[in-house]
Every structure is written in structure tokens, then in C-alpha cells.
Amino acid sequence: MADEHHDDEHFASAESGAAATFPKQCSALRKNEHVMIKGRPCKIVEMSTSKTGKHGHAKVHLVALDIFTNKKLEDICPSTHNMDVPVVKRREFILMSIEDGFCSLMDPETCDLKDDLKMPEGELGTQIKEALDKDEGSVLVS
Template sequence: MGVNYTTVGELKEGNYIVIDGEPCRVVDIQKAKTGKHGAAKANVVAVSVFTGSKKTLMAPVDQQVEVPIIEKHVGQILADTGEKLQVMDLNTYETFEMEKPTEADLASKIRPGAEIEYWTIMGRNKIVRVK
């Protein structure tokens, strides 16, 4: 599946975490002190890498959580088919289709021949930078 594990207490802003099966980047963590009975709790706010939706996780700081393994690759755009992009990995020369980025700053730079950095997270690809 492409995940590692860590505890909620070890998370920091900017880390990645899996919430509801969706890889997310942590944007805020609030840790509450231990009460009279029980463990300290943490409220984690994260944003989905693929959809941009906000997700929250409330859990004890010693609870195990999944951390997605992020593989970083370099590719070249071969064609723009309207809804998808045809991309060739510049290391393996494998060609595949992937979603177009929805972020305006990335979408404006997408053109055939452009070099891109893309991440593979949990079997899905995402363009993070156009070179």
C-alpha cells in the first residue's frame, strides 16, 4: 500500500499522514495536556494532497497512524488529451496517463514537452512542479 507508521505525538506541521484512506499534509496540531484520567490527546488538521479538502483527526498522542511513502519522480509531458496528460518518466521511459493539476499556477505551465516533478503516493500520481 505504500505506508509507514508513526505516533500522533511525533507528527509536526508539514508532515504527511493518512486520514480516511487519503494522503494529507499536516497544517496544524493542537496537543491537549493529560487529564486526571487518560492520555494526552492531539487534534490534527490536514489538507488532502489530491483533493485539497480539509480533514481532522482527534486521537491520543500514543496512537499509531499511517504515513504515506512519497516517491519523487521526474517526467516529461508528451501530450495533453484534454482531461488527462500523457507523461513519460525520464528514468524508466515508461509512459502513462495522469490527472491534470487543478492548481492555477501549475495548470498554466502545462504544455507538451515540459519537464515536471511528480510524486507517487499510495499508487496515485500528482504533479507538484513544472520545471
């Protein structure tokens, strides 16, 4: 009987209220800043601005790297248009151990433990494991 009403249950979802991005004019963007390109958070590695043409505004050409995949992305936009800038907060943690494919991390400021980060695959995962196995002090991850 309880299963009959299971499909009728609806749960509201809530957000923190904090925006994941904020707008910034293209001409105000700088190298080494972050920007959203094709829905991905990226770090700007190259930028150039073309002169104003007879049919419009100056254009800004951006070359950036996806901060998660390191994939190169490019975009061109008028200098007066806004682009979304992701809120990026970089934090460092001390790697305590690796268990069952997950990293056990400690926040050096609060001593809180975090154990829900999956161990990266490939070369990065190998480098992290080797650094931990060397046992030469702390291994910081960010």
C-alpha cells in the first residue's frame, strides 16, 4: 500500500543562493583570470583584441584551458559584451592516505577531514600515489 503513493512524493530542492558565475565585460578580462567558455570554467592563457571594424565593435579573442580537463578552448566576443566568470576558490589540503580509490584529505586550517574525493586516474593519480609513498613530509593537493 505504501508503494502506491511513492510516485506521488515530491521533494523540493534548494540552492545555496550563491551564484556560480558573475558577468564581466570582455575588455576587462585579463590573462590568468577565469572565464566560462562553452559552459566550462577555464583559465585564460592568451588574449588579443582586434581593432574596431566598419561593422561593429572591437573583438576579443580568448584562448583558455579548461581547469578540470586542461582542454584548450577558444572564443571570440565583442569587447563591450559580458562573459560569465566562474567563482573559483582554490584551497589546499594535506593528503593523509588513499583507501579504496578515495583520497583522505585534511584541511590544514580547520583540521576537518574530507574523504569523498575520488583518486584521479592516469598520470596525475600515479604522481599523487608516488608522492605519498615517498613519505617525505606532507603532500599538498589543491
